Amino acid sequence: MSKDLNINVHHVARVEGHGNIVIDVKNGELKTVELQIVEAPRFFEAMLKGRRYPEPPQITARICGICAVGHTTASLRGLEDALGIEPSTQTLLLRKAILEAETLQSHVLHYYFLVAPDFFKASSVIPLAASHPEVIQRALRMKKLADDVITVIGGRHPHPISMVIDGFTRIPTESEIRGLLTRLKESLDKDIPPTLELFASLKFPAFERKTDYVSLKHPDEYAAYDGLIYSSETGETQPRDYKNKVKEEVVLHSSAKHAKGPFKPYMVGALSRFNNNHDQLSPAAKEAAKKLGLVAPCHNPFLISAAQVVESVHNLERMIYYFEELLGRGLKDESTVRQTLAGWSAKLPAVKKCWGVGAVEVPRGILFHEYRIDDDGLISGANCIIPTGQNLANIEADMRELVPRILDKPREEITLLLEMLVRAYDPCISCSAHLLKVDFV
Amino acid sequence: MSAKPKVGFFSFTSCEGCQLVVLSMADKLLDLLGAVEVVNFREASSFKSDEYDVAIVEGAISTVHEIEELREIRKRAKILIALGACAHIGGVNCIKNFANQYEIKKEVYKDKASHFDSILAQPIDAVVKVDYYSRGCPPNRDGEEFLEIVTALLQGKKPYIPNFPVCVQCKMKDNVCVFHKENPITCLGPVTRAGCDAACPSFGNACIGCRGLVDDPNLDAHQQTLSEAGLTTEDILKFYRFLNGMMEVGK
Numbered sequence: 001m002s003k004d005l006n007i008n009v010h011h012v013a014r015v016e017g018h019g020n021i022v023i024d025v026k027n028g029e030l031k032t033v034e035l036q037i038v039e040a041p042r043f044f045e046a047m048l049k050g051r052r053y054p055e056p057p058q059i060t061a062r063i064c065g066i067c068a069v070g071h072t073t074a075s076l077r078g079l080e081d082a083l084g085i086e087p088s089t090q091t092l093l094l095r096k097a098i099l100e101a102e103t104l105q106s107h108v109l110h111y112y113f114l115v116a117p118d119f120f121k122a123s124s125v126i127p128l129a130a131s132h133p134e135v136i137q138r139a140l141r142m143k144k145l146a147d148d149v150i151t152v153i154g155g156r157h158p159h160p161i162s163m164v165i166d167g168f169t170r171i172p173t174e175s176e177i178r179g180l181l182t183r184l185k186e187s188l189d190k191d192i193p194p195t196l197e198l199f200a201s202l203k204f205p206a207f208e209r210k211t212d213y214v215s216l217k218h219p220d221e222y223a224a225y226d227g228l229i230y231s232s233e234t235g236e237t238q239p240r241d242y243k244n245k246v247k248e249e250v251v252l253h254s255s256a257k258h259a260k261g262p263f264k265p266y267m268v269g270a271l272s273r274f275n276n277n278h279d280q281l282s283p284a285a286k287e288a289a290k291k292l293g294l295v296a297p298c299h300n301p302f303l304i305s306a307a308q309v310v311e312s313v314h315n316l317e318r319m320i321y322y323f324e325e326l327l328g329r330g331l332k333d334e335s336t337v338r339q340t341l342a343g344w345s346a347k348l349p350a351v352k353k354c355w356g357v358g359a360v361e362v363p364r365g366i367l368f369h370e371y372r373i374d375d376d377g378l379i380s381g382a383n384c385i386i387p388t389g390q391n392l393a394n395i396e397a398d399m400r401e402l403v404p405r406i407l408d409k410p411r412e413e414i415t416l417l418l419e420m421l422v423r424a425y426d427p428c429i430s431c432s433a434h435l436l437k438v439d440f441v
Numbered sequence: 442m443s444a445k446p447k448v449g450f451f452s453f454t455s456c457e458g459c460q461l462v463v464l465s466m467a468d469k470l471l472d473l474l475g476a477v478e479v480v481n482f483r484e485a486s487s488f489k490s491d492e493y494d495v496a497i498v499e500g501a502i503s504t505v506h507e508i509e510e511l512r513e514i515r516k517r518a519k520i521l522i523a524l525g526a527c528a529h530i531g532g533v534n535c536i537k538n539f540a541n542q543y544e545i546k547k548e549v550y551k552d553k554a555s556h557f558d559s560i561l562a563q564p565i566d567a568v569v570k571v572d573y574y575s576r577g578c579p580p581n582r583d584g585e586e587f588l589e590i591v592t593a594l595l596q597g598k599k600p601y602i603p604n605f606p607v608c609v610q611c612k613m614k615d616n617v618c619v620f621h622k623e624n625p626i627t628c629l630g631p632v633t634r635a636g637c638d639a640a641c642p643s644f645g646n647a648c649i650g651c652r653g654l655v656d657d658p659n660l661d662a663h664q665q666t667l668s669e670a671g672l673t674t675e676d677i678l679k680f681y682r683f684l685n686g687m688m689e690v691g692k
Binding site: 042051055058068126156158162164168169335 | 454455456457458459460461462464465479482503532533534536537540545546548557559578579583620623624625626627628640641644645646647649670671672676679680683
């Protein structure tokens with residue numbers, strides 16, 4: 001079939017950050033497929049150079065308003081890896097709980113506010129508030145619950161206050177945790193069933209393209225806070241060797257550097273985690289996957305949203321588990337046994353030259369933070385690899401395969417499908433335009 | 442202002458967290474939606490309109506293209522509100538201003554450095570007139586202050602913004618001063634405009650100055666306090682330049 005088609009979606013809506021889709025087809029032949037990132041370059045790694053070593057968590061939190069906790073956590077883990085610090089069990093439980101909460105709020109925001117309007121043929125969630133008030137009330141209630149967990153542990157949402165090296169500057173009270181626990185259980189009972197019903201009823205576009213699914217993997221749990229890098233194609237990699245798996249490339253149409261595996265584009269995020277670790281999902285999350293008809297391995301990127309719904313159920317159950325653990329152990333002020341280091345601690349212990357890597361699963365996939373600290377205690381090099389940067393090449397590969405298959409559809413439908421594809425990946429463009437790698441000396 | 446003013450949200454160089462805070466104000470957001478008509482909110486909606494009465498702008502300006510876009514927004518809007526620290530004081534983006542601009546671009550984009558549009562980061566009032574500021578990184582009190590400002594404007598009133606330092610609100614909350622903790626933390630509370638209910642010191646951490654400086658800050662005394670606590674002059678500069686790189690007193 002010979003057909004000319006020129007699509008240019010300027011600033012794709014309902015994604016975080018500024019991106020354009022550009023498709024050019026001449027005589028049925030695909031000339032250009034680009035997801036352009038037009039976010040202003042942000043130079044975060046350059047900002048970190050020369051900063052005192054406990055500062056990066058607070059600075060890098062501000063890379064992203066959605067996954068500030070994820071950046072803070074990856075940053076803390078990278079620094080603690082460098083400094084050889086192993087936080088207490090209580091710290092780990094609190095960090096894991098707040099990470100689950102952040103993934104939940106991000107997923108809810110994505111599938112209810114950003115994805116669902118496409119299925120109701122609405123431009124946004126605002127008309128939906130009038131036509132389907134109960135759906136929106138539920139979405140807001142779930143988001144509020146997740147935000148409140150973040151606020152109780154981290155102090156606010158976004159940009160947590162309390163998360164510092166080796167601990168927290170404030171420990172939640174028992175009654176705060178109990179209050180959240182009641183609401184988490186309620187949400188599991190009342191919000192999840194209608195959520196599953198709604199998303200089971202939506203008809204996601206049928207499109208499959210097998211790719212390399214990359215996520216963290218941990219022997220004991222559905223990996224989030226730590227684990228090895230696992231690729232469905234090439235197996236395991238140690239976090240400190242992440243550069244063997246990930247390489248950033250400068251692509252002229254994008255201020256976000258594209259990250260690619262050594263051989264080909266790969267996918268990170270909810271669907272990769274589901275494909276690699278579905279056996280370790282919580283019981284209700286496994287049930288949820290069944291209800292949504294999501295079976296691993298799943299090769300349809302539009303179903304990333306379904307994987308996010310499944311993960312939300314897991315997020316709720318894990319938070320309940322962590323909170324019950326914390327209450328069982330009794331919450332302790334650990335400040336007498338541990339010297340937590342905040343960004344602006346007055347006196348910092350001397351350090352020797354060191355480096356470390358933190359790899360954490362955040363809503364959109366694996367986030368890497370690498371730091372090099374010098375003898376003077378200042379950051380001498382930093383590198384942050386953002387999930388969306390890792391997915392960009394994969395999104396373009398999907399578009400390259402999808403466009404020829406739908407070329408006979410009307411232009412509006414093609415555009416909508418491409419926008420839906422990009423949105424399915426939940427790209428966080430302000431994050432990925434962080435851009436800058438400081439070369440280590 | 443007419444019964445249902447048209448409101449547009451716009452985003453420049455930032456984490457877009459300010460818009461998310463607005464989105465997160467769950468129940469209250471639905472009430473506000475009854476009082477205004479949101480005509481541009483790209484992060485939440487694919488509907489766009491070029492007609493609006495109130496422009497709410499988040500983010501700092503860090504490219505030539507952004508300067509042009511912001512000027513266009515100013516031309517159309519009757520009222521322009523800066524939302525959050527990036528728009529208000531430049532925020533975290535300005536840290537890069539103190540490095541060699543050519544070098545940092547080259548480090549990221551190698552030989553393609555000249556291809557990417559990037560200028561010194563600046564608050565939006567370096568480019569256009571701003572009518573009101575909603576401060577904070579993120580907007581303080583979970584967006585409550587932003588809501589109060591918008592509500593006041595809708596009622597034709599002048600929003601109330603405190604003009605005393607964070608220390609006042611911190612003392613009112615009976616916090617132990619973070620300078621006096623067992624492991625002391627240094628703090629920008631003494632020179633930073635209040636209005637956040639001392640959120641950070643109340644959570645055991647430092648005020649990082651996200652609301653900008655108070656009208657009449659005692660900077661000399663503050664610098665002395667910081668240096669007595671153990672910070673070098675260079676550390677002190679870095680601390681101020683975390684969010685207040687383009688420091689301006691009393692904005």
